[in-house]
Amino acid sequence: xxxxxxxxxxxxxxxxxxxxxxxxxxxxxxxxxxxxxxxxxxxxxxxxxxxxxxxxxxxxxxxxxxxxxxxxxxxxxxxxxxxxxxxxxxxxxxxxxxxxxxxxxxxxxxxxxxxxxxxxxxxxxxxxxxxxxxxxxxxxxxxxxxxxxxxxxxxxxxxxxxxxxxxxxxxxxxxxxxxxxxxxxxxxxxxxxxxxxxxxxxxxxxxxxxxxxxxxxxxxxxxxxxxxx
Ligand SMILES: C[S@@+](CC[C@H](N)C(=O)[O-])C[C@H]1O[C@@H](n2cnc3c(N)ncnc32)[C@H](O)[C@@H]1O
Numbered sequence: 103x104x105x106x107x108x109x110x111x112x113x114x115x116x117x118x119x120x121x122x123x124x125x126x127x128x129x130x131x132x133x134x135x136x137x138x139x140x141x142x143x144x145x146x147x148x149x150x151x152x153x154x155x156x157x158x159x160x161x162x163x164x165x166x167x168x169x170x171x172x173x174x175x176x177x178x179x180x181x182x183x184x185x186x187x188x189x190x191x192x193x194x195x196x197x198x199x200x201x202x203x204x205x206x207x208x209x210x211x212x213x214x215x216x217x218x219x220x221x222x223x224x225x226x227x228x229x230x231x232x233x234x235x236x237x238x239x240x241x242x243x244x245x246x247x248x249x250x251x252x253x254x255x256x257x258x259x260x261x262x263x264x265x266x267x268x269x270x271x272x273x274x275x276x277x278x279x280x281x282x283x284x285x286x287x288x289x290x291x292x293x294x295x296x297x298x299x300x301x302x303x304x305x306x307x308x309x310x311x312x313x314x315x316x317x318x319x320x321x322x323x324x325x326x327x328x329x330x331x
Pocket of ligand 1 (some may be wrong): 115116163164165166167186187188189192213214215216234235236237238249310311312313
């Protein structure tokens with residue numbers, strides 16, 4: 103690849119491994135994407151129109167298989183939820199689950215969350231953003247791919263309303279420390295647990311299969327809960 107071309111391509115926080123869709127997931131795309139999916143376009147979303155009400159919107163970035171966001175949506179029908187994920191099988195699973203559970207307050211996008219933040223969301227339009235177990239990119243040469251960087255925090259600051267929340271969780275200690283420094287350095291957020299302190303796990307964050315696997319391997323878990331000033 104020409105050097106110039108390489109430089110133009112943005113560094114992404116994921117590598118797309120398409121994986122095979124099960125028949126159920128395939129069917130979910132055909133049947134349920136029109137109802138719960140939102141196609142990506144470079145224009146702002148009309149959130150009130152999408153959900154049919156002005157309830158607060160909670161965004162989960164990189165929902166994996168969607169267990170967490172599906173349970174949050176089920177437990178809190180008075181809130182709206184938006185899930186963004188690039189991995190097709192995970193999106194298929196969440197589409198199925200959304201339809202089977204009869205959820206009306208959940209919508210799904212399959213696209214790079216960074217581009218969705220930049221193009222699709224109005225200033226101060228979100229109540230909270232969740233980033234649970236983002237890819238840790240633990241090799242030193244891959245660290246630039248980590249999603250939680252100062253520019254990402256600036257993007258979050260634009261879309262979260264003043265008083266709204268950002269909550270990240272990770273089971274990689276050095277990523278947890280780097281998240282803490284990046285968030286502490288931002289003048290747009292304050293740490294709800296106190297400066298430099300990790301938060302106890304909030305009761306609304308349900309364990310995912312990914313997290314349970316980490317715990318079986320003896321990983322710790324670090325939660326960071328910050329308020330938009
Ligand atoms: C390690 S998994 C964790 C999944 C889930 N949150 C959990 O706890 O089980 C991270 C997920 O983030 C997704 N992801 C990474 N970068 C993303 C981006 N820029 N936009 C949307 N999804 C992304 C990946 O596809 C992957 O499914």
